[in-house]
Amino acid sequence: MRKLLLLISWCILAVSCSTQKSLETGNNSAVSTFIPVFGPNAVEAIFRGTIDVNGKHFSGIFVFKKVSENLFRAVLMSEVGMTLLDMSFTPKDFTVNYCIEPLSKKGLFKLLYHDFKLALDEPGIHQLKRKRNRENVSKTILFRKKDSRDFYYFADGIVTKILSKSIYNNTEIQFESVNGGKAEKIKIQHKPVKLRIELTRIS
């Protein structure tokens, strides 16, 4: 009897471990790593955007292009057409191609590079590890990008939110009103850094 109880306990323990393993490394095929910025088979996206930083409000047009698998281009221009900032970047580094003097700040370049990379660079499915979603939002599945503190929230197979945590600053990107694989609105919020970017799709 004692041996039987021990066997049952062992079995329960084994099943528990097995379930936990399934949750942690489970099948990722239920989700896509598709981030709804460009849309299916598209490589260009244009948004009207506003930036609120430290009580100041700016607006302009944001242009994003996926030049190749690991190379992106981001241009910020004023409504009247003047290029304010032109940046190329890969997942590892960025280059400022052009920037007008008043915006030429290293801190701003780094923040925008971080945000643009997070919003545009799609992690490979093998890079995602499934996590338990403590926010208890129904139909939302949470993954963590390996070797990072970037969290991806999926609903109906599409990324709806990305949360990037660091010691000094957290960044949350929300994709809203997703139609045909394209988000009509993208909101980027930093905490505690007082920076908020809102993008509304033009094309």
Add this chain to the structure above:
Amino acid sequence: MNRKNHIKLLQGILFFLFCSCLAIGQNFKPVANFDKIQAEINKTAESIKTIKSNFVQEKQLSFLNVPVKSEGLFRYKKENQLRWEYTEPFKYLILFNGNEIVIKDGSNTNVFDAGSNALFKQINDLMLGAVKGDLGKNKDFAFSLNESSGQYQLLLKPTNANMKKYVAAVEIYFEKADLAVSSIKIIESTGDFTKITFNDRKFNEPIDEKTFTSN
């Protein structure tokens, strides 16, 4: 960004807008009688008291397959009132009314005093000079005048170091039929450019004063 940098940014944007308030063609060659044609253009500009027009703006970036397009309304009333309003695909308003510059973006409205800053004053003078037709007197640009069968092209190259940072050249096109500005091409130092085409131009029609307020 501090207030000084904010103002610098606005200066750049306003200079760009100034270029937009002036006016693209084909096979242009230098005109033989510069002074005579300039005098004719200036005379026409003198006779224009108001302008109502629609505009289409296309920004061409070298890496994009299609230009970034927007459109809106242009209203001018002599001596110094201007309404530049984007209506599609977003709402954005810039007003010049005397010494006041108003920028309205949704619920955010910013008011600037054009006389409070030397460069603001310069931009204000340039805009009015362009519309009044005495732009040739401005020493901040090198001018040349070219022509095709249907258009004159005024080519402006900034000589002022501050303006050179933003713009490499501006091409303003006047229709020979009415000697008024019909389109403009603003070329940046990177080679990217913005083309603005004025459509449905109407001259000397009454414009209500309310047009130049943001309310």
